[in-house]
Amino acid sequence: QVQLVESGGGLVQAGGSLRLSCAASGRTFSNYAMGWFRQAPGKEREFVATIRRSGKNTAYADSVKGRFTISRDNDKNTAYLQLNSLRPDDTAVYYCAASDYYPALAWNSYKYWGQGTQVTVSS
Numbered sequence: 001q002v003q004l005v006e007s008g009g010g011l012v013q014a015g016g017s018l019r020l021s022c023a024a025s026g027r028t029f030s031n032y033a034m035g036w037f038r039q040a041p042g043k044e045r046e047f048v049a050t051i052r053r054s055g056k057n058t059a060y061a062d063s064v065k066g067r068f069t070i071s072r073d074n075d076k077n078t079a080y081l082q083l084n085s086l087r088p089d090d091t092a093v094y095y096c097a098a099s100d101y102y103p104a105l106a107w108n109s110y111k112y113w114g115q116g117t118q119v120t121v122s123s
Helices: none
Strands: 002-007 010-013 018-026 033-039 046-051 058-060 068-073 078-083 092-099 110-113 117-122
Touching (some): 002 092, 018 092, 033 078, 058 068
Parallel strands (some): 010 117
């Protein structure tokens, strides 16, 4: 089992930035690719970004490419999502998740999930 805990969400104005963190415990963090998803009210959970176990490769949804950056620190058992140039349509609960596969773009490719952190972007 891997336990994931997100933090760093909050309320920010459009154009602002946030850094989300995902702290892992349990099984070896570096054994898993990590991903970030988000879910806005009334919408499906959507893929945001993923990173390979080593951290050497990343993939992004087109909607966030060039604005968001996924990273990880395997020594700290933590994954990150840097959110820049935020827009109101980025408002959602953001989830981190762990997968055996890379790149994994579908939510059902992920084995473990965090509880989510709310990001709200005001216009």
